[in-house]
Amino acid sequence: MSPVENELPPPPDVTGTVLDGSSYTIDVEANRIICESSGTTPAQDGTAHPIFALVATQVGMKYSVGELLALCEFDVADGPMMAGCEIVYQEPLRVGETYSVRGRIESLIRKPSKRLGIMDLLTHRLELYREDGSLAVSAVNNWVLPRGVKS
Amino acid sequence: MIQAGHEIRPLRIDPVKASWMRDWAEILQDPNEIHLDADLVRRLGLGHEVINQGPLNISYVINAAMQEFPGATVERFAVRLLGNVYAGDCVTAYGKVAEVEVISTSTRLTCDMGLAVEGRTDALSVTLTLRLN
Numbered sequence: 001m002s003p004v005e006n007e008l009p010p011p012p013d014v015t016g017t018v019l020d021g022s023s024y025t026i027d028v029e030a031n032r033i034i035c036e037s038s039g040t041t042p043a044q045d046g047t048a049h050p051i052f053a054l055v056a057t058q059v060g061m062k063y064s065v066g067e068l069l070a071l072c073e074f075d076v077a078d079g080p081m082m083a084g085c086e087i088v089y090q091e092p093l094r095v096g097e098t099y100s101v102r103g104r105i106e107s108l109i110r111k112p113s114k115r116l117g118i119m120d121l122l123t124h125r126l127e128l129y130r131e132d133g134s135l136a137v138s139a140v141n142n143w144v145l146p147r148g149v150k151s
Numbered sequence: 152m153i154q155a156g157h158e159i160r161p162l163r164i165d166p167v168k169a170s171w172m173r174d175w176a177e178i179l180q181d182p183n184e185i186h187l188d189a190d191l192v193r194r195l196g197l198g199h200e201v202i203n204q205g206p207l208n209i210s211y212v213i214n215a216a217m218q219e220f221p222g223a224t225v226e227r228f229a230v231r232l233l234g235n236v237y238a239g240d241c242v243t244a245y246g247k248v249a250e251v252e253v254i255s256t257s258t259r260l261t262c263d264m265g266l267a268v269e270g271r272t273d274a275l276s277v278t279l280t281l282r283l284n
Contacts, residue, residue, distance in 0.1 A: 030178050033174050033178065034175070034178065034210065037168075037171040037174055037175065037207070038164075038207060038210035038211055038213075038214055039162055039164055039210075039211060039214050040214040040217065040218065047224075049210065049213075050213050050217075050225040050228075051206050051207075051209060051210045051213060054206045054209070055178060055179055055206065058179055058180070058181070059178075059179065059180050064180060064182070065179075065180075065181055065182065065183065066182045076182055076183055076184075077184060077191070078195075079183075079185055079195045079197060080183065081232070082205035082206075082232055083231070083232055084229070084230050084231045084232055085205075085209075085229070085230050086227070086228070086229040086230070087227065087228050087229075088226070088227045089224070089225055089226055089227065092224050092225070
């Protein structure tokens with residue numbers, strides 16, 4: 001940690017917060033909208049668009065995006081930005097199938113930023129499980145939360 | 152046989168539409184107003200038009216790869232978001248095969264991909280791994 005980072009007030013202690021949520025069923029109509037708005041057509045073999053890995057985990061986790069950010073003492077109106085993600089599929093997601101969502105906050109790190117002032121880097125892991133309990137997808141997401149105070 | 156260096160046909164989206172962002176906000180249950188309210192985007196100093204959702208940008212890249220390799224399944228993708236895409240932008244998903252690995256009766260392709268934004272720097276850098284049976 002740099003001397004500047006040491007001088008920053010610590011971020012909220014949210015590491016380890018459990019994000020296990022409810023179930024998410026991939027809807028035919030949602031799949032159609034996602035496919036058509038992104039320049040393709042729904043697959044004919046019953047598989048869902050792969051981006052449902054992000055959609056289902058975000059919608060099905062314990063908290064809404066706004067609530068998750070509130071845990072980090074960040075207002076969703078202040079412009080959070082997705083910085084990156086890594087998704088690993090054990091199998092393709094399927095339309096009509098129901099997945100349960102589990103996850104946790106892995107870290108919240110505060111850093112100085114020349115462009116954003118102080119910013120927090122939020123990393124959380126979310127996983128989708130089939131009804132038989134097998135893992136279908138894991139997703140690690142990184143968000144930038146600009147605090148808006150120049151360091 | 153596909154080889155490393157194989158170019159993926161670009162997928163062009165022109166223009167990116169604000170109405171799609173409203174649809175995705177509903178599907179994502181995402182209350183972030185930067186996707187819905189251009190005035191807020193301006194007040195935050197983030198630009199002049201509503202900002203496309205990150206997953207929607209990623210979808211363009213996945214679709215370019217899936218259209219190049221019909222029937223492939225996505226095994227993994229890693230994304231760095233480098234910039235914003237705004238309503239009205241023209242974007243192009245592009246890429247090429249970086250590695251080819253034959254595994255029994257199937258082939259694993261690792262693709263280096265990106266999302267170009269006309270007039271600005273790329274919005275995404277993506278490493279996408281596909282399996283072809």
